Amino acid sequence: MTMSVEDVSAALADLSCTDLSDAMDKLAIPGQCLGIMPLDRSFRLVGQAWTLRYGPVGEDPGTVGDYIDDIGPGRVVVLDNQGRLDATVWGDLLTMTASKRGVEGTVIDGVCRDVDRALELSYPIFSRGNWMRTGKDRVQVEATGDPVTVGGVRVEAGDWLVGDGDGVVSVPMARVEEVVAVANNIRDAEERIRREVESGSSLRAARGLVGYHSLQTHASG
Template structure:
């Protein structure tokens, strides 16, 4: 693997960092894209992440216990690890050693459709972990890796390798790589309109008037192409 995120993706990630998940969520709604990862929240409200997805899918063990995975040393800085553990709350797939290694390697963060453990280490290192919760029981001999860099599900959203993830205090959104520029452009328009409304209100304008001038009530309305 290379040492840095590709130039095109890097430009999109830089633009994404200037947005909040609410801006991107509204843009996804406007464009008819399902990208809001339900129920996956940060361990700490101060956490933020933005970067391209490296995906790992887990399944229950069978007669062959398999492995929970040795992948972390090979990832590019800035990558966001997306772990699909089918929303399981009874077995972890991320803990202390992975957090320490990821933080040292400049990994952008971790998103888990499931639970993590050793949460104090993530807080200590300021490493962004987003999950459905925390619980201490290991996934070893309970789940195994079924695939790397395959389509996965996170909070009901399909995430493919290279899709862009943005996380903040309100949760995580996933942006399809093929539509990243479009989503980011619309999200920027929404952010700028909200900033104008806020400025107008702070100058004494009624909120209803400020919203009407900025076209607020159509900002999230899904666009429809002409037949």
């Protein structure tokens, strides 16, 4: 990667999830995390994944994990709870500590609780929803730092997560510069279309100027 981490973060912060989704379609990279949405539409996050995978408890109940004190700025906590809606893996104390430590946000394939705290602290949480029942004695940590699945997308530690009002995308670390370049081109093309329409052009003509209908199409598609 030739861009610094700081440059990548700034570039991604300047793009929307739709820009990035279109770019990944163009590059045939699966990255749109289905069903993972912000608790509040104003929430926005950009950062690199710190991953944890949960599983159901067995004879040894295990724990939900004490990990948050080891995570800081630039990281997004990515929790794979296998899409479970009946047991939470994130709540008030985790939100408070993560916010204090400057963590960029949390993405959960599952649900959270204590929503009011996240809203009060403007701490970005993206999940399948919220419910009050604890995950204690229901789920346990299976692995940290391993690849996880979120909304049907494989997320590896260090991959880039971007979230906004439209949901979450995961950009593979090895291809982030390529995705940023294509996303910028798509965004600029759509901005040109808007300017043309505002100046009196028909949408059909404005789209034709930039080849709109092939912007997101993969070369072999």
